[in-house]
Amino acid sequence: MSPSVPLQEMxxxxxxxxxxxxxxxVIQRECAAIRAQFRQSDNGGRSHNLAKLLYVHMLGYPAHFxxxxxxxxxxxxxxxxxxxxxxxxxxxxxxxQDASLLITNSIKNDLSHSNQYVQSLALCTLAxxxxxxxxxxxxxxxxxxxxxxxxxxxKKAALCAVHIVRKVHDLGELFTPAARSLLAEKNHGVLHGxxxxxxxxxxxxxxxxxxFRKTVPDLVQIMKGLVIxxxxxxxxxxxxxxxxxxxxxxxxxxxxxxxxxxASDAMNDLLAQVATNTDSTKTVGNAVLYETxxxxxxxxxxxxxxxxxxxxxxxxxxxxxxxxxxxxxxSLQKIVGTDHNAVQRHRGTIVDCLKDQDxxxxxxxxxxxxxxxxxxxxxxxxxxxxxxxxxxxxxLRAQAASGIFNAAERYAPSQRWHIDTILHVLTTxxxxxxxxxVPNLIQLITNASELHCYTVHKLYxxxxxxxxQQSLVQVACWCIGExxxxxxxxxxxxxxxxxxxxxxxxxALETVLQSHMSSPATRGFALTATMKLSTRIxxxxxxxxxxxxxxxxxxxxELQQRAVEYNALFRKxxxxxxxxxxxMPVIEKNSPGHTNGESTGExxxxxxxxxxxxGEPLLPQxxxxxxxxxxxxxxxxxxxxxxxxxxxxxxxxxxxNTSSTTGGxxxxxxxxLEPAPPAPAPTxxxxxxxxxxLTLSCEKQSDSGLTVTLTASNSTDSDISSFTLQxxxxxSVQLHMKAPSGDSLxxxxxxxxxxxxxxxxxxxxxxxxxxRISYSSxxxxxxxxxxxxxxxxxxxxxx
Amino acid sequence: MMRFLLLFSRQGKLRLQKWFTPISxxxxxxxxxxxxxxxxxxxxxxCNFLHWKDLKIIYKRYASLYFCLxxxxxxxxxxALEVIHRYVELLDKYFGNVCELDIIFNFEKAYFILDEFLMxxxxxxxxxxxxxxxxxxxxxxxxxxxxxxxxxELFG
Numbered sequence: 043m044s045p046s047v048p049l050q051e052m053x054x055x056x057x058x059x060x061x062x063x064x065x066x067x068v069i070q071r072e073c074a075a076i077r078a079q080f081r082q083s084d085n086g087g088r089s090h091n092l093a094k095l096l097y098v099h100m101l102g103y104p105a106h107f108x109x110x111x112x113x114x115x116x117x118x119x120x121x122x123x124x125x126x127x128x129x130x131x132x133x134x135x136x137x138x139q140d141a142s143l144l145i146t147n148s149i150k151n152d153l154s155h156s157n158q159y160v161q162s163l164a165l166c167t168l169a170x171x172x173x174x175x176x177x178x179x180x181x182x183x184x185x186x187x188x189x190x191x192x193x194x195x196x197k198k199a200a201l202c203a204v205h206i207v208r209k210v211h212d213l214g215e216l217f218t219p220a221a222r223s224l225l226a227e228k229n230h231g232v233l234h235g236x237x238x239x240x241x242x243x244x245x246x247x248x249x250x251x252x253x254f255r256k257t258v259p260d261l262v263q264i265m266k267g268l269v270i271x272x273x274x275x276x277x278x279x280x281x282x283x284x285x286x287x288x289x290x291x292x293x294x295x296x297x298x299x300x301x302x303x304x305a306s307d308a309m310n311d312l313l314a315q316v317a318t319n320t321d322s323t324k325t326v327g328n329a330v331l332y333e334t335x336x337x338x339x340x341x342x343x344x345x346x347x348x349x350x351x352x353x354x355x356x357x358x359x360x361x362x363x364x365x366x367x368x369x370x371x372x373s374l375q376k377i378v379g380t381d382h383n384a385v386q387r388h389r390g391t392i393v394d395c396l397k398d399q400d401x402x403x404x405x406x407x408x409x410x411x412x413x414x415x416x417x418x419x420x421x422x423x424x425x426x427x428x429x430x431x432x433x434x435x436x437x438l439r440a441q442a443a444s445g446i447f448n449a450a451e452r453y454a455p456s457q458r459w460h461i462d463t464i465l466h467v468l469t470t471x472x473x474x475x476x477x478x479x480v481p482n483l484i485q486l487i488t489n490a491s492e493l494h495c496y497t498v499h500k501l502y503x504x505x506x507x508x509x510x511q512q513s514l515v516q517v518a519c520w521c522i523g524e525x526x527x528x529x530x531x532x533x534x535x536x537x538x539x540x541x542x543x544x545x546x547x548x549x550a551l552e553t554v555l556q557s558h559m560s561s562p563a564t565r566g567f568a569l570t571a572t573m574k575l576s577t578r579i580x581x582x583x584x585x586x587x588x589x590x591x592x593x594x595x596x597x598x599x600e601l602q603q604r605a606v607e608y609n610a611l612f613r614k615x616x617x618x619x620x621x622x623x624x625x626m627p628v629i630e631k632n633s634p635g636h637t638n639g640e641s642t643g644e645x646x647x648x649x650x651x652x653x654x655x656x657g658e659p660l661l662p663q664x665x666x667x668x669x670x671x672x673x674x675x676x677x678x679x680x681x682x683x684x685x686x687x688x689x690x691x692x693x694x695x696x697x698x699n700t701s702s703t704t705g706g707x708x709x710x711x712x713x714x715l716e717p718a719p720p721a722p723a724p725t726x727x728x729x730x731x732x733x734x735x736l737t738l739s740c741e742k743q744s745d746s747g748l749t750v751t752l753t754a755s756n757s758t759d760s761d762i763s764s765f766t767l768q769x770x771x772x773x774s775v776q777l778h779m780k781a782p783s784g785d786s787l788x789x790x791x792x793x794x795x796x797x798x799x800x801x802x803x804x805x806x807x808x809x810x811x812x813x814r815i816s817y818s819s820x821x822x823x824x825x826x827x828x829x830x831x832x833x834x835x836x837x838x839x840x841x
Numbered sequence: 842m843m844r845f846l847l848l849f850s851r852q853g854k855l856r857l858q859k860w861f862t863p864i865s866x867x868x869x870x871x872x873x874x875x876x877x878x879x880x881x882x883x884x885x886x887x888c889n890f891l892h893w894k895d896l897k898i899i900y901k902r903y904a905s906l907y908f909c910l911x912x913x914x915x916x917x918x919x920x921a922l923e924v925i926h927r928y929v930e931l932l933d934k935y936f937g938n939v940c941e942l943d944i945i946f947n948f949e950k951a952y953f954i955l956d957e958f959l960m961x962x963x964x965x966x967x968x969x970x971x972x973x974x975x976x977x978x979x980x981x982x983x984x985x986x987x988x989x990x991x992x993x994e995l996f997g
Contacts, residue, residue: 050946053945053946057945093949096948096949097948100855100856100858100948101855102855102870121982121983121985122983125953125979125983126949129949129952129953129956136863136864137863138863138865157982159978159979159982165960166960169960169961170861170960170961171863197965197966198965201960201961201963201965202960202961204961204963205961230967231966231967231968231971234964234965234966234967235963238963276968276969276970276971277968279923284967284968285920285923286920286923286924286967287967289917289920293915293917325919325922325923326923329917329919329920329922329923332917333917333920336917364886364887365888365890365918365919365922366919368888368890369890369918369919399886400884400886400887402888402890403888
């Protein structure tokens with residue numbers, strides 16, 4: 043085959059360009075020459091020119107001016123020109139271009155050409171870039187070719203039919219009869235095409251699938267032929283006879299056997315045979331085995347076969363080839379829910395894969411290992427997982443840590459083990475754990491009352507070693523604050539006690555306070571812990587006083603606030619200090635879905651119970667609870683103090699960042715309560731016109747404060763855009779509109795827009811509001827005004 | 842089905858691109874950039890499978906060329922590796938010890954061979970000999986074609 047010389051010269055010229063700029067210059071010249079050639083009438087080098095253009099296109103330069111040339115070349119009687127023209131069509135034209143329609147006629151003619159290679163070009167192009175219209179036009183032709191032509195054309199027609207069915211689903215009906223009869227062919231190419239076509243038809247239409255179930259025996263027969271037959275030189279790949287066809291048939295069997303007992307039974311023997319006889323030394327064999335395993339696991343196979351399939355996956359796990367190990371793990375992951383026991387048998391191998399070099403394999407092994415943890419194997423599994431955590435790549439750390447926590451929570455054999463595990467994770471990967479870990483761990487520790495001594499000793503030692511892991515330091519400070527007396531007592535049953543003096547402990551806490559590694563939240567913990575120790579130690583109270591007063595002028599507002607309050611406790615309220623800083627009672631575990639807003643709904647009632655019923659212990663569940671108590675405290679009420687939780691201590695049971703909540707509580711102290719009403723506010727519809735509706739709900743925030751929520755919806759058939767609301771209120775009322783959630787309302791109420799308006803009515807005037815609504819719909823602008831005289835949930839006077 | 846097949850060099854230069862679904866030029870360029878950066882960043886002894894959006898990417902390096910095939914989620918990855926290998930074998934048979942330069946200077950032949958092996962995102966012919974025979978026959982047809990023209994030219 044003589045090389046296309048002008049083309050190769052151009053390629054050489056482009057490649058020898060030394061800079062990008064030079065290359066662009068060469069290409070521009072060539073493109074200009076090509077354009078000129080296109081404009082000339084038929085010359086001998088047309089195919090060369092188009093080929094050059096296609097090369098330039100592959101380098102990334104624009105080549106759209108070649109589209110019409112492709113159309114012309116396709117219509118040429120010469121095979122060489124048709125060939126390049128069709129190639130150009132596949133590269134430059136796609137169904138979005140207008141020029142693609144112009145080749146429909148050429149394709150139609152070429153489909154009935156006398157030469158099969160010309161037919162093949164047309165079929166290939168149609169299957170590559172045929173648009174829905176072209177497909178509809180040419181479908182009958184394809185059907186004709188499916189029935190009556192040689193096998194070379196039949197196999198191409200089959201794949202063309204697949205493309206047509208993908209583009210125009212309804213045409214599936216047209217090809218169903220032909221597809222059925224193609225299964226009787228002997229030619230592998232045609233068989234393969236037929237199987238692909240039938241698969242496509244069955245996946246799209248349930249009825250067609252029912253009809254094709256009858257072909258299961260035929261498919262089984264064909265497969266048997268491939269598996270058992272002797273060596274066939276034409277289709278052999280490393281000892282497997284036509285693996286491509288085998289895999290496709292297995293996939294079709296999977297689709298036909300799903301949820302159907304009869305079909306699944308019919309293929310049972312075959313699958314067992316393929317699973318046992320296929321040679322698994324090369325990738326080809328493993329590809330077929332893999333497909334077999336997938337099929338067995340997805341049809342209604344008998345249990346023996348399923349176990350066989352899982353064992354094959356287990357064998358894959360031991361394979362030297364990394365790809366095969368990866369495949370095995372993905373498949374095991376998919377079935378670990380349904381065939382848990384079968385997968386458990388391979389737990390050892392899976393855990394070994396945690397040590398694999400490849401990052402993808404490691405990730406899969408981690409997922410699988412976490413899924414395999416159960417009550418019976420939790421101790422050994424956790425050992426492996428903790429080992430993994432210390433050496434795992436950084437991107438997997440967070441996932442591993444949270445997985446370990448979940449598993450520990452579900453299957454912990456004892457509290458001490460649970461605490462140890464969490465501490466281990468915090469020491470190894472403290473930086474990657476989630477924020478909830480700290481309150482969770484604290485709650486766990488308070489619950490294990492007999493282990494307080496053990497825990498505080500362990501944490502103290504950990505604190506001495508390393509103060510960089512914030513979560514660990516926070517928990518350690520909290521424990522030392524709470525159980526410092528146990529630490530100082532110097533005796534412990536569970537672990538080797540440390541001989542510490544009060545100064546040592548205070549030194550440790552001060553180090554945390556002063557270290558630049560400590561985050562503000564951590565320093566807050568440390569300060570509070572120092573304060574708590576003032577009631578648990580005897581000698582160094584003065585030292586604590588001085589620490590606390592130093593921080594009274596700290597730049598960090600949070601710390602300053604705490605220090606000032608603790609100072610107040612020392613000076614004016616020393617008689618209450620002991621009670622305030624008493625041991626925390628056991629914390630009840632809140633459900634994870636508990637939000638801050640809901641929990642603060644309680645305090646209103648609690649204040650009243652406080653005033654009425656005395657001598658009742660309060661459970662420290664809500665931060666505002668502490669706040670209210672403190673208000674009473676500083677307001678000098680006559681209420682006898684119950685064991686009230688430590689001021690500004692961590693708010694366990696809250697699943698948000700500790701520092702922000704405690705900061706918020708203390709701010710509440712200074713600014714007044716903000717109890718959010720737990721019941722949903724009543725809504726009322728205030729406007730309804732032309733399909734646009736506006737509803738209003740309001741919540742009283744305080745004596746004069748009110749939050750109004752406006753919700754807009756659109757029940758017309760067209761979308762609304764630029765939707766805005768403007769509000770006006772009587773003179774003495776203050777109004778603040780917050781940002782709306784959006785400004786477009788899709789048709790038929792698909793989404794709503796909400797906007798909050800904060801009102802302050804200090805003079806308690808009659809509350810009214812006028813709202814102007816403006817939006818555009820279908821290109822025209824609309825505007826309307828509505829006045830609201832009464833607000834739901836408020837008395838008639840509006841307050 | 843297969844979504845696209847890309848061949849690129851170690852430096853990221855594209856040598857062949859075959860798309861089995863209609864995609865805009867801009868999108869194609871973006872995908873090519875993503876693929877080259879993802880595949881070239883892989884360690885030498887890692888797994889040949891990647892996840893990208895909702896597709897599985899199978900890649901294999903042959904000498905200085907990376908073959909990168911994107912398949913849908915229900916396809917068999919190990920078989921995709923075999924598809925890539927089969928294509929390389931076909932190129933090797935046609936060019937005789939194929940190297941990257943062959944594919945650069947005869948890119949249209951590489952496409953013709955691909956179009957006899959794959960079609961519409963599926964395998965068209967599972968027999969190596971059949972594909973080779975079809976290519977040879979098409980080439981001969983092209984020769985006859987050219988020689989006709991040549992004769993016309995010669996005899997005015």
